Amino acid sequence: MEKTKLSMYRSYRKLLHNYLGSNREEALHCARQWSKKMIDQDMSPEEMVSLHVAVFKELVAELPMETIDSFDLLLEVMNGYGRAHREHLNLRDRQRQLDAELEIAARMQKSLLQENKLNVKGVDFGVISVPAGIMSGDYYHYDIDDHGHIGVAVADVIGKGIPAAMCMSMIKYAMDMLPAQRLRPGTILQNLNRVVARNIDDDMFITMTYGSYNPECHHFCFASAGHEPGFIYSANTDMFHDMETKGIVLGVSPNVAYQEYTISLRHKGDFIVLLSDGVTETRINGQFLERNHIIQLIRKYIHLPAQTIVEQVHSEMEKIQGFQRNDDFTLMILRRNV
Amino acid sequence: MNLSVNVQEEQGTAVVYLAGEVDVYTAPALKETLLPLTEQSSTTVIVNLSDVTYIDSTGLGIFIGALKSSGKAGSKLKITGANVRVKRLFTITGLNEVLDIEEDQREEV
Known part of the structure; x- marks a missing residue:
C-alpha cells in the first residue's frame, strides 16, 4: 500500500514538474491519462488535492502562506465532492x-415463451414478440392438442416492464394449469379470468384472444377478452376484415362468460392475424399508426412465409419509429396453405 | 403531454374534469384524485373526458380501479364526453358493458 502511494507520489511529482517546466502540452496529455487511472483506482477528489498540495510544497520551496492556506479551503470544498463521488460509486x-438481476429475470421470461417450430401439415405459422424494454408484458402461446387442433393465444398485460412481466408469467402458469383435455376458447378465457381477477391489483388488467384452428375443416373458433381485434384475410377477395368480438378484459370481475365466434379459412392462402396493442398504439411524430397501415405492411410481404411476414413487419415498424419502441410488440399469423 | 385534473363538488355529486392525456405518466395523479371520491358512499362521480385526447391502457386501469372501488363503497361512477378514439378503447376492452358511459353530445366526425 505504502509502496503504491510512494510510486503515485513520484509519478505525480514528475507530471507536475513537467507541467511547471517546459513540457506543458505533453504534461496536459499525461494529466488526462492520470485522472482516468486514478478514477479507476477509486481515488477521491480530496485525496487528489492532498497529493497535489504535498507534491507542490516539495517542488516549490517557498510558497506564500496564503497559497498554502487556500489549499486547506479547497480541501474542505473537495470533501463535499468526495462524498458525492462515493455515493455515485455506490x-x-x-x-x-440490478442490471444483472434484470438480465436473469429477462432470460427466465424468455424461456416462458415457446420457440419450437409449429409443424402442422397445411398450416403456415409465424410469430414475433419484442419487448419495449428488457422485459415484456406481452404473451403468446401455441400448441397442438390430442385432436390435432392448433391452440393460439396473444395476451397483453397493462403497462410494461417488470410489473407487466410478472403478470405475464401468471397467465403462462394459469394456462399450464388448465386441464389436459381440450377446452373451448370461451371456457379457457373464463378460467383465466377467474385466476387473474383473484390475483391482480385493482387497477391492472390483461387482454387476450384465444383461438383454436381445426386443420381438417379449416374452422377457427375464438373468443376475446377485451383484446385488440385481429384480422382475417381472405385470399379469394384479397380483403382484410377485423375480427370483431365482445368480451371484457381479464381481471375486472370473477364471473364472466366469453362469447365464442367461428370463422372459416375457406381457401388456400386465407389467414388470421393476432396482435398486441403495441402494434396499433405506435405513435410516429405524435400521430397514431392506423390499423390500415399494419394491413399495408402485411400486404407488402404477403407472398412470403408467415414467419418472414411478421419479422419484416416488425422491422419496418422499428424503422418508422426510429428504433424507439414505446410498447411491447407481438404479431402472429396462422395461414391455411393447402 | 400533461393532464389537468379539476374537481367540482356539490350535493353528493363530484365532477372530475380532465384535460390532456391519461397515460402511464399522468395516471398516478388521476388515481390520487379519483379514488378517494369513489370511496365516499352515496356520491355520484362524473368523469368528464371532453378534453381528453388519449387514454392508454394504464389510464384505463385507473377507471377499472375506480369502478371496483365505487362498487365496494356504494358510490356511482359515470363517464362522459369520450371522443371517438377513447370510446373505441372502452368498446374494444368491453368496459362499455360495465361502466356507465354517457354518449357525447357533440357531433362526431
Missing part, C-alpha cells in the same frame, strides 16, 4: 447488481 455498483 449507486453504480447497485445499478450493476
Whole structure:
C-alpha cells in the first residue's frame, strides 16, 4: 500500500514538474491519462488535492502562506465532492447488481415463451414478440392438442416492464394449469379470468384472444377478452376484415362468460392475424399508426412465409419509429396453405 | 403531454374534469384524485373526458380501479364526453358493458 502511494507520489511529482517546466502540452496529455487511472483506482477528489498540495510544497520551496492556506479551503470544498463521488460509486455498483438481476429475470421470461417450430401439415405459422424494454408484458402461446387442433393465444398485460412481466408469467402458469383435455376458447378465457381477477391489483388488467384452428375443416373458433381485434384475410377477395368480438378484459370481475365466434379459412392462402396493442398504439411524430397501415405492411410481404411476414413487419415498424419502441410488440399469423 | 385534473363538488355529486392525456405518466395523479371520491358512499362521480385526447391502457386501469372501488363503497361512477378514439378503447376492452358511459353530445366526425 505504502509502496503504491510512494510510486503515485513520484509519478505525480514528475507530471507536475513537467507541467511547471517546459513540457506543458505533453504534461496536459499525461494529466488526462492520470485522472482516468486514478478514477479507476477509486481515488477521491480530496485525496487528489492532498497529493497535489504535498507534491507542490516539495517542488516549490517557498510558497506564500496564503497559497498554502487556500489549499486547506479547497480541501474542505473537495470533501463535499468526495462524498458525492462515493455515493455515485455506490449507486453504480447497485445499478450493476440490478442490471444483472434484470438480465436473469429477462432470460427466465424468455424461456416462458415457446420457440419450437409449429409443424402442422397445411398450416403456415409465424410469430414475433419484442419487448419495449428488457422485459415484456406481452404473451403468446401455441400448441397442438390430442385432436390435432392448433391452440393460439396473444395476451397483453397493462403497462410494461417488470410489473407487466410478472403478470405475464401468471397467465403462462394459469394456462399450464388448465386441464389436459381440450377446452373451448370461451371456457379457457373464463378460467383465466377467474385466476387473474383473484390475483391482480385493482387497477391492472390483461387482454387476450384465444383461438383454436381445426386443420381438417379449416374452422377457427375464438373468443376475446377485451383484446385488440385481429384480422382475417381472405385470399379469394384479397380483403382484410377485423375480427370483431365482445368480451371484457381479464381481471375486472370473477364471473364472466366469453362469447365464442367461428370463422372459416375457406381457401388456400386465407389467414388470421393476432396482435398486441403495441402494434396499433405506435405513435410516429405524435400521430397514431392506423390499423390500415399494419394491413399495408402485411400486404407488402404477403407472398412470403408467415414467419418472414411478421419479422419484416416488425422491422419496418422499428424503422418508422426510429428504433424507439414505446410498447411491447407481438404479431402472429396462422395461414391455411393447402 | 400533461393532464389537468379539476374537481367540482356539490350535493353528493363530484365532477372530475380532465384535460390532456391519461397515460402511464399522468395516471398516478388521476388515481390520487379519483379514488378517494369513489370511496365516499352515496356520491355520484362524473368523469368528464371532453378534453381528453388519449387514454392508454394504464389510464384505463385507473377507471377499472375506480369502478371496483365505487362498487365496494356504494358510490356511482359515470363517464362522459369520450371522443371517438377513447370510446373505441372502452368498446374494444368491453368496459362499455360495465361502466356507465354517457354518449357525447357533440357531433362526431
